[in-house]
Amino acid sequence: MSDDDLVRxxxxxxxxxxxxxVDAYHPSMVRLAQAFVSSWAVxxxxxxxxxxxVLKGINRFxxxxxxxxxxxxxxxxxxxSTGVREQRTTPVNVSDExxxxxxxxxxxxxxxxxxxxxxxxxxxxxxxxxxxDRVRAAISDLPESQRAVVTLRDLDGLxxxxxxxxxxxSEANQRVLLHRGRSRxxxxxxxxxxxx
Amino acid sequence: xxxxxxxxDIVCREAVELVTDYLEGAxxxxxxxxxxxxxxxxxxxxxYVRQVRATIRILGVVxxxxxxxxxxxxxxxxxxxxxxx
Numbered sequence: 001m002s003d004d005d006l007v008r009x010x011x012x013x014x015x016x017x018x019x020x021x022v023d024a025y026h027p028s029m030v031r032l033a034q035a036f037v038s039s040w041a042v043x044x045x046x047x048x049x050x051x052x053x054v055l056k057g058i059n060r061f062x063x064x065x066x067x068x069x070x071x072x073x074x075x076x077x078x079x080x081s082t083g084v085r086e087q088r089t090t091p092v093n094v095s096d097e098x099x100x101x102x103x104x105x106x107x108x109x110x111x112x113x114x115x116x117x118x119x120x121x122x123x124x125x126x127x128x129x130x131x132x133d134r135v136r137a138a139i140s141d142l143p144e145s146q147r148a149v150v151t152l153r154d155l156d157g158l159x160x161x162x163x164x165x166x167x168x169x170s171e172a173n174q175r176v177l178l179h180r181g182r183s184r185x186x187x188x189x190x191x192x193x194x195x196x
Numbered sequence: 197x198x199x200x201x202x203x204x205d206i207v208c209r210e211a212v213e214l215v216t217d218y219l220e221g222a223x224x225x226x227x228x229x230x231x232x233x234x235x236x237x238x239x240x241x242x243x244y245v246r247q248v249r250a251t252i253r254i255l256g257v258v259x260x261x262x263x264x265x266x267x268x269x270x271x272x273x274x275x276x277x278x279x280x281x
Contacts, residue, residue: 018275022268027260044267051271055278099212100244109207114240119250126257135258154255160220171222179216186251 003067010058022051025068028156029075034140035147036076036083046082050075065165069158072166076148083144099183118193138188145169146181153178206234211241215248 009017026047033043053074061070106112125131139147139155148167152158158166164174206214211234217223218231235242 013279015272015275015279019268019272022271023263026263026267026271031260048271048274051274052278055275099215100209102209105207105209109209111208111238111240114208115243115247117243119243119246122247122250123253126254131254132258135254139255139258150255154252155258155260157256175216175220175222178220179213182216182248182251182255183212185255186247189251189254190247 003063006067007058007061007063010055018055021054021067021071025071026051029072031155032072032148032151033075033079035142035144035151036079038083038086042082042086043079046079047075050078053078066162069162069165072152073168076166076168097180099179100187115190116194118190122189122193134192135185138185141188142181142184146177146184149174149177150181150185154182206230208234208238208241211235211238212244215245218245219248219252 006017006021010021029047029050030040030043033046034040037043037046050071054071057074061067065073104111104113122131139150142150145167149163149169152163152166153160160171160174160178163169164171167174169177211231214223214227214231218228223231235245
């Protein structure tokens with residue numbers, strides 16, 4: 001179903017078109033909203049409000065981005081301002097954040113404690129429920145903008161351009177946030193594997 | 197991280213900060229080559245990149261929560277109210 005058809009059907013009040021977009025996007029929207037707000041319940045509420053905004057605004061949709069990106073951008077804006085109202089957003093200074101603890105390198109910058117080999121092993125455990133639960137926990141501990149970028153890129157599979165469009169950030173900023181988020185999650189897997 | 201000012205080879209501490217730029221195709225051809233030359237020679241960094249790739253694959257497996265039937269029903273009612281209102 002192309003965006004043009006969907007948008008036309010939404011504008012004409014076709015209920016099945018609304019159901020179609022809700023089924024396709026609602027779960028991912030709630031997940032994205034959770035990056036900004038305090039709880040699943042608030043995320044669910046923000047997403048419902050977003051649907052009303054989408055219905056009210058569909059006549060103004062100009063097709064400059066995809067319908068999906070447009071809907072997700074409305075959601076991200078609303079979730080962000082709700083998060084600010086909840087005073088959940090605590091500015092984190094992550095400018096000095098490194099991907100790997102500096103103490104793992106020698107004075108020349110080479111590994112002194114190189115990574116142990118676990119990349120193959122963890123892929124073998126991909127389908128295990130406990131691993132997926134731990135990944136969810138790792139994601140929810142990310143600072144909000146890293147969490148939003150990682151969620152959209154790596155969980156929902158949006159392109160970098162789409163993520164920039166949804167979150168209204170630059171490509172460079174998107175890459176930094178993606179890098180920090182992925183690095184934190186990799187480090188967490190490493191810590192957990194070391195404990196086993 | 198900008199590398200073009202550097203003349204020497206990439207060291208591991210720098211390589212780990214370049215992984216995403218590398219995977220995103222955001223490094224210049226010259227820096228891409230230098231990064232790959234480093235990986236070929238460095239077992240630690242090669243495994244590190246494999247771990248980041250594994251991390252991305254694992255993240256891709258995490259599905260959002262299903263839409264609960266009552267949520268779906270609630271949205272449908274919201275929609276009908278909106279159309280009538």
